Amino acid sequence: DIEIPESHPRYESLLTRHRIEVGVEKGITSRQGLIAQGRGEAFDYLLGEQTIPSADEAARAAAAHLLLADHPVVSVNGNVAALCPEEIVELAEATDADIEVNLFNRTDERMQTIVDHLREHGADEVKGLTADGRIPGIDHERAKVDADGIGSADVVVVPLEDGDRAAALGEMEKIEIVVDLNPMSRSARVATVPIVDNIVRAVPNVTGHARDLQGAARDELETIVADFDADEALEAAERAIRTGGE
Numbered sequence: 001d002i003e004i005p006e007s008h009p010r011y012e013s014l015l016t017r018h019r020i021e022v023g024v025e026k027g028i029t030s031r032q033g034l035i036a037q038g039r040g041e042a043f044d045y046l047l048g049e050q051t052i053p054s055a056d057e058a059a060r061a062a063a064a065h066l067l068l069a070d071h072p073v074v075s076v077n078g079n080v081a082a083l084c085p086e087e088i089v090e091l092a093e094a095t096d097a098d099i100e101v102n103l104f105n106r107t108d109e110r111m112q113t114i115v116d117h118l119r120e121h122g123a124d125e126v127k128g129l130t131a132d133g134r135i136p137g138i139d140h141e142r143a144k145v146d147a148d149g150i151g152s153a154d155v156v157v158v159p160l161e162d163g164d165r166a167a168a169l170g171e172m173e174k175i176e177i178v179v180d181l182n183p184m185s186r187s188a189r190v191a192t193v194p195i196v197d198n199i200v201r202a203v204p205n206v207t208g209h210a211r212d213l214q215g216a217a218r219d220e221l222e223t224i225v226a227d228f229d230a231d232e233a234l235e236a237a238e239r240a241i242r243t244g245g246e
């Protein structure tokens with residue numbers, strides 16, 4: 001294990017990096033996941049490594065969508081599983097959502113390792129192994145879903161998504177909540193709710209909002225959803241990147 005002094009100015013960032021490294025060693029994260037993390041870090045640095053106000057609003061809208069949903073599902077890949085497994089389990093509990101593993105670099109072994117890892121972190125049932133459903137319009141491994149999971153979900157949380165699947169899920173008329181530090185990425189652009197924030201901050205933030213809104217009336221939740229403007233959120237994030245925070 002490594003020792004990072006908490007006083008280090010880049011403590012959080014180094015800790016996150018270390019989690020991804022361990023994820024690769026355990027066979028949870030793909031080697032491409034290291035590159036994806038590097039890309040994310042660059043944007044996070046430009047955002048001031050903070051949750052900007054527009055990302056917090058997006059997290060609240062995401063929580064409202066999840067509470068209104070009939071069948072919400074949180075999709076997990078190798079980066080998410082390594083970075084915030086407990087936080088994913090807490091989000092699923094707070095919003096009564098299913099958890100499903102869905103991988104770009106899918107192998108049976110990696111699927112099983114991630115399912116086991118999530119269960120070790122408190123998940124009850126983890127979907128994704130059955131893979132008896134398909135997302136039409138994509139030809140790679142990410143098309144494989146569980147028919148009773150993402151296949152029949154009305155709201156899906158898709159963190160660190162590739163643009164292809166994000167677009168295809170949109171075609172299926174699912175409400176998509178995307179977490180991506182790059183406001184210009186294709187997935188952020190097609191999302192119903194793009195949360196431009198680091199996954200390690202965004203997931204607990206959505207959970208916090210969901211707990212806060214637990215007792216809210218349906219029309220209050222519907223107002224939060226209707227008042228959220230995705231284009232405005234993306235513009236705010238781009239502005240924040242240019243100015244180093246909002």
Ligand code: PTJ
Nearest residue numbers: 032033036037040077078103104105160180181182198199
């Ligand atoms: O585990 P697998 O096999 O499903 O593979 C997952 C990765 C992430 C390797 C795969 O989906 C991939 O290659 O993704 P991309 O195309 O590199 O896109 C990742 C996006 O997530 C980029 O836009 C990054 O800016 C963003 N990103 C990376 N790390 C974080 C992040 N966004 C939020 N929080 C992060 N920690």
